[in-house]
Amino acid sequence: xxxxxxxxxxxxxxxxxxxxxxxxxxxxxxxxxxxxxxxxxxxxxxxxxxxxxxxxxxxxxxxxxxxxxxxxxxxxxxxxxxxxxxxxxxxxxxxxxxxxxxxxxxxxxxxxxxxxxxxxxxxxxxxxxxxxxxxxxxxxxxxxxxxxxxxxxxxxxxxxxxxxxxxxxxxxxxxxxxxxxxxxxxxxxxxxxxxxxxxxxxxxxxxxxxxxxxxxxxxxxxxxxxxxxxxxxxxxxxxxxxxxxxxxxxxxxxxxxxxxxxxxxxxxxxxxxxxxxxxxxxxxxxxxxxxxxxxxxxxxxxxxxxxxxxxxxxxxxxxxxxxxxxxxxxxxxxxxxxxxxxxxxxxxxxxxxxxxxxxxxxxxxxxxxxxxxxxxxxxxxxxxxxxxxxxxxxxxxxxxxxxxxxxxxxxxxxxxxxxxxxxxxxxxxxxxxxxxxxxxxxxxxxxxxxxxxxxxxxxxxxxxxxxxxxxxxxxxxxxxxxxxxxxxxxxxxxxxxxxxxxxxxxxxxxx
Numbered sequence: 001x002x003x004x005x006x007x008x009x010x011x012x013x014x015x016x017x018x019x020x021x022x023x024x025x026x027x028x029x030x031x032x033x034x035x036x037x038x039x040x041x042x043x044x045x046x047x048x049x050x051x052x053x054x055x056x057x058x059x060x061x062x063x064x065x066x067x068x069x070x071x072x073x074x075x076x077x078x079x080x081x082x083x084x085x086x087x088x089x090x091x092x093x094x095x096x097x098x099x100x101x102x103x104x105x106x107x108x109x110x111x112x113x114x115x116x117x118x119x120x121x122x123x124x125x126x127x128x129x130x131x132x133x134x135x136x137x138x139x140x141x142x143x144x145x146x147x148x149x150x151x152x153x154x155x156x157x158x159x160x161x162x163x164x165x166x167x168x169x170x171x172x173x174x175x176x177x178x179x180x181x182x183x184x185x186x187x188x189x190x191x192x193x194x195x196x197x198x199x200x201x202x203x204x205x206x207x208x209x210x211x212x213x214x215x216x217x218x219x220x221x222x223x224x225x226x227x228x229x230x231x232x233x234x235x236x237x238x239x240x241x242x243x244x245x246x247x248x249x250x251x252x253x254x255x256x257x258x259x260x261x262x263x264x265x266x267x268x269x270x271x272x273x274x275x276x277x278x279x280x281x282x283x284x285x286x287x288x289x290x291x292x293x294x295x296x297x298x299x300x301x302x303x304x305x306x307x308x309x310x311x312x313x314x315x316x317x318x319x320x321x322x323x324x325x326x327x328x329x330x331x332x333x334x335x336x337x338x339x340x341x342x343x344x345x346x347x348x349x350x351x352x353x354x355x356x357x358x359x360x361x362x363x364x365x366x367x368x369x370x371x372x373x374x375x376x377x378x379x380x381x382x383x384x385x386x387x388x389x390x391x392x393x394x395x396x397x398x399x400x401x402x403x404x405x406x407x408x409x410x411x412x413x414x415x416x417x418x419x420x421x422x423x424x425x426x427x428x429x430x431x432x433x434x435x436x437x438x439x440x441x442x443x444x445x446x447x448x449x450x451x452x453x454x455x456x457x458x459x460x461x462x463x464x465x466x467x468x469x470x471x472x473x474x475x476x477x478x479x480x481x482x483x484x485x486x487x488x489x490x491x492x493x494x495x496x497x498x499x500x501x502x503x504x505x506x507x508x509x510x511x
Contacts, residue, residue, distance in 0.1 A: 008063065012056050015049055015244045019064060019216060022047055023191070026214055028089055030064075033071045035089045038190055044209040048197065048217040048235035051246030052266075053469040054259045057218045060246075061193055062109050065093060068191070076189060078116035078357070080123065080131040080164035091191040092117050092212075096199040098359030100431035102384030104195055110162050111195065114204055115356045117211065119182045127168065127178035134158045134167055146171060166386030182353040185211060192216070196431045198223040198233050205234045222266075222465050224427055225455070232455070257282040257289050258475050262468045265461045272448035272460060276441065279477045290476045294484040295438060297323045300422040301336060301490060302367075303434040305478070306467045307423055308443035314399045316423040316440070319483045321398075324490045330409050331368045331396065334490040336421035337380070338428065339364040340397070344414050355392065355416065359385045363428055365421055368396075369492055376412030381495050388496070392416050426467045437471035439464070441479050 008016055020030045022045070027036030051057050069075065073089045093111040095101040104111035123131055130146070132138035134155060141151075150171040157163075157170035168178050192212035194200065197219035200208075208215055217235050225233050235243065249263055264270065264278060283291040295305050300320050307313045326332050341362045344352045359382055360366075369379040369389075378394040393415025397406035423440075444467075447460035454462055468475060 008060065009056070009248060011246050011248045012060050015060060015246060016063065018244055019047065019049070020067075022214070022216075023068075026191075028068065028071055028073060028191070030067045030071055035072050038089060038213075042213070044213055044215060046209070046215045046217065046238060047242055047244070048219060048238055049244045049246070050219055050221050050235065052220055052222050052249065053262050053465075054249040054256070055246035056248075057220075057246065058104070058107060058109070058195070061093070061104075061195065061218055062107065065091065065109055065193070073191070075110050076117070077110055077112045077162070078120060079112070079166075080128075080135060081120060089191070090189050091193065092189055093193045093195065094208075095195045095431065096204065097196075097361060097363050097431045098382065098384040099365055100196045100199075101359075103431075103433050105161075113357075113359055113361070114194075114208065115361055116359075117189070118185055118207060119353045119357045120185055121165075121179045121357065122181040122183060124178050124180050127173070130154065130168065130171075130178075131164045134164055146173075161386065163386045169387045179354070181350055182357055184353075188213065190214070194218065197235055199226060199431050200234045201226045202234065220469075222457075222462065223430055224462055224466055257286045258468060258471050261289070261475070262465050265465050270461070272445055275464070276445075276477075276479070283477070288474050290474060292438070292476045292478045293480050294482040295319075295440065295478050296476065296484055297486040298488050299436055299438060299476070301334060302494070303436055303438070304336065304421055304424040304429070305438040305440055306426050306429050306470065307440045308426060308447050308463055310399075310425065311401070312440060312443050313423040313425060314401050316483070317399070317420045318401060320422040321420075323483060323486050326490075328407070328409075332490050333368060333370050334492045335368045337366045337368055337396065337418040338421040338424060339366065340417040340419050342416045343395075344393075348414075355390075358382065358387065358390065360390070360392070360416060363431075365432070366418070367492060367495060376415065378418075381492070394418060426463050429470050430466055433470050433472045435471075435473040436476060437467070437474075438476040438478055439467040441477055442481055
């Protein structure tokens with residue numbers, strides 16, 4: 001067992017050592033903290049570390065990243081790539097969505113999105129000097145329009161967050177000031193750690209294998225497979241020797257009732273009625289589990305209620321808007337939105353790449369701030385982003401109950417499409433976590449009554465497991481089809497306000 005693994009439990013240490021052996025085979029020795037030059041890549045090697053919630057996958061990932069850094073392996077985040085990174089061994093920690101990556105970053109792991117590694121920014125030469133200085137590869141620069149105080153703010157931000165774009169934004173710069181374009185990665189990287197691998201689809205997996213000679217997937221086999229993949233996850237296709245399974249649930253020793261409920265679902269004889277009684281019993285003894293008679297409309301503004309059926313989702317969204325007295329022909333500032341994809345013509349391909357690299361991908365969570373300066377544009381706050389404010393051509397759809405066509409309060413001809421985000425399906429919630437999560441139990445009861453099975457497990461159990469494990473602090477199990485009236489006015493005051501921007505050049509509305 002290696003020195004770094006001493007703080008881990010027995011099964012985690014065994015997994016750590018197996019991964020360390022694989023890394024040693026490609027020239028990275030975690031025990032001696034040494035590296036050998038990268039060899040010509042052959043066929044990509046893939047290893048999967050699997051375990052349910054609470055088995056310590058994230059802890060193990062963090063320790064491996066720390067040990068790789070001690071061995072001299074450079075972490076690549078996609079924000080800025082130093083020239084020397086091409087000569088050194090590199091690792092990138094990736095997640096399918098910006099929200100999933102931000103969950104890792106909050107735990108001290110320097111993660112980014114898959115899109116941000118596939119597409120990399122092109123920096124203005126003047127600001128590339130600032131990026132190099134922040135990364136410790138150059139002297140403190142002098143840049144026209146940037147004061148010493150602004151540089152100090154950028155440096156202080158970078159010491160805490162290790163994000164070049166975030167640091168430059170803290171200095172008061174717009175992204176268009178220092179990023180002149182985006183390009184698809186041409187040079188391969190080295191080692192890729194992929195979190196939330198249950199969310200990967202086949203196309204993303206193939207893209208990653210083109211970039212990384214060694215891929216290590218971290219995933220939860222109890223979650224839901226990507227839509228249109230027949231209930232199969234990419235790591236299901238790996239041979240047994242390429243899988244490491246963590247069995248011991250570590251966070252349960254702290255008496256976490258949310259995890260207790262999640263793991264109770266593995267009992268093949270458990271019926272829905274008995275499980276709901278277990279939720280009620282947990283709520284009676286621990287305030288981290290709440291048995292709710294109504295959906296909380298205030299909570300829906302920032303933490304969507306999780307449902308199984310689209311009809312339920314649409315009905316709850318309209319109840320939320322009615323409770324906040326939202327007009328039928330426009331949105332209120334503070335309403336949550338979910339990106340449903342980006343449709344732009346070929347001539348705006350660079351803009352699409354920029355938006356996706358910033359985290360505006362399908363499933364991204366945003367908050368509506370108000371209309372843009374041009375018709376069809378929306379100002380948005382992108383949840384989980386270092387530089388969250390953007391203005392984008394938008395097609396906003398409000399789906400209507402029992403109608404095929406959505407109501408569109410306003411729209412650009414082409415742009416980013418959005419659905420309302422006060423309620424989301426459990427499938428789309430994967431990769432995200434919130435402090436408080438509301439699970440709409442009548443939908444899970446309906447799934448149980450339907451008797452559907454996915455990959456040998458009752459669908460309602462998979463749905464319940466995914467929904468429950470989205471809660472970081474408190475689980476709200478909603479048992480009735482009712483909505484409580486909001487206690488607060490919908491607004492945007494709770495969202496972080498970016499530092500004032502420097503007017504280095506005239507601001508332009510984005511495409």
